[in-house]
Amino acid sequence: MTGGFGGIGQALARWMVDHGARHIAILSRNGCMTTENRRTVAYMESRGAKVYAFTADVTNKTSLERTLNHLRENPLIPALKGIFHLAVVIDNSNVLDINESQLERALAAKSRGALNLHELTHEDGLDIFFLLSSVAATWENPEQCGYVAANSFLDALAEHRHRQGLPALSVQLDAVRGVGFLEGKTKATEIVKRKGFLTLHINEVLRMMPRLLKARVIAVITLGNMVPDNVQSADDTCGQLLNHLPDGHRHCQLDEQNFQLQCDST
Numbered sequence: 001m002t003g004g005f006g007g008i009g010q011a012l013a014r015w016m017v018d019h020g021a022r023h024i025a026i027l028s029r030n031g032c033m034t035t036e037n038r039r040t041v042a043y044m045e046s047r048g049a050k051v052y053a054f055t056a057d058v059t060n061k062t063s064l065e066r067t068l069n070h071l072r073e074n075p076l077i078p079a080l081k082g083i084f085h086l087a088v089v090i091d092n093s094n095v096l097d098i099n100e101s102q103l104e105r106a107l108a109a110k111s112r113g114a115l116n117l118h119e120l121t122h123e124d125g126l127d128i129f130f131l132l133s134s135v136a137a138t139w140e141n142p143e144q145c146g147y148v149a150a151n152s153f154l155d156a157l158a159e160h161r162h163r164q165g166l167p168a169l170s171v172q173l174d175a176v177r178g179v180g181f182l183e184g185k186t187k188a189t190e191i192v193k194r195k196g197f198l199t200l201h202i203n204e205v206l207r208m209m210p211r212l213l214k215a216r217v218i219a220v221i222t223l224g225n226m227v228p229d230n231v232q233s234a235d236d237t238c239g240q241l242l243n244h245l246p247d248g249h250r251h252c253q254l255d256e257q258n259f260q261l262q263c264d265s266t
């Protein structure tokens with residue numbers, strides 16, 4: 001799991017252990033550094049899991065390969081079966097004045113990291129290649145154009161892997177509350193809300209995980225808490241994405257069993 005010591009990463013790592021995962025490698029540039037990180041590892045270990053914390057940069061292919069080989073060569077660690085790519089560095093550069101180094105910074109952890117993982121795990125017989133993308137990839141955000149591009153890359157990589165017969169799911173996630181880089185950042189969540197998105201609590205995201213992990217034919221899915229009429233009024237082009245929904249329908253929610261939008265007209 002890359003970025004596993006971040007906000008969503010720690011919640012997901014705990015969830016995975018609660019649902020039976022017994023060997024989890026967590027990779028980030030700073031490793032298990034904070035008290036919160038240590039608490040997460042202690043929790044996971046108390047539930048019977050082995051946690052391997054690596055200090056590595058996912059953008060550095062050599063260092064990533066070394067980390068993967070370390071896991072592969074340890075006879076006490078079972079074969080690598082799942083990748084969860086959550087690493088991110090946020091760059092708030094506007095599309096009108098972003099420079100090359102800002103764009104490179106925004107793309108590095110997400111896109112370069114995902115490509116490295118894709119290239120280095122071809123022979124591993126993975127069951128899961130899970131990428132955390134963002135609703136920003138579909139609903140745009142000119143004030144974070146590098147972030148939008150990085151997430152679009154993840155979505156395209158998932159499609160590419162499907163065409164190669166490889167597992168992949170890129171989840172375009174709504175703004176999350178409870179944990180993560182948006183927690184407490186009211187300005188950023190206001191921007192998302194203006195686009196018609198309400199936030200998702202981390203527990204709502206985790207509740208969807210079993211369905212997401214079973215999805216085999218879908219390469220990209222949006223997991224959002226949205227008010228369709230607001231999304232439409234925010235931007236006509238984006239609104240067209242929801243035009244198939246009947247007029248007057250105000251409330252939509254994802255049917256967790258069938259991955260379908262359920263609408264009512266209240």
Ligand SMILES: NC(=O)c1ccc[n+]([C@@H]2O[C@H](COP(=O)([O-])OP(=O)(O)OC[C@H]3O[C@@H](n4cnc5c(N)ncnc54)[C@H](OP(=O)(O)O)[C@@H]3O)[C@@H](O)[C@H]2O)c1
Binds near residue numbers: 002007029031172182
């Ligand atoms: N939070 C939200 O509302 C939200 C909404 C939609 C999508 N997402 C997506 O969900 C994912 C997780 O978000 P989050 O809120 O949990 O972010 P976060 O708390 O900022 O955590 C990001 C993690 O990425 C690691 N990282 C950054 N660059 C790295 C690199 N080059 N190599 C390895 N690790 C690296 C960081 O650790 P180090 O600094 O130690 O490397 C950190 O642990 C991201 O992909 C994000 O785009 C989040």
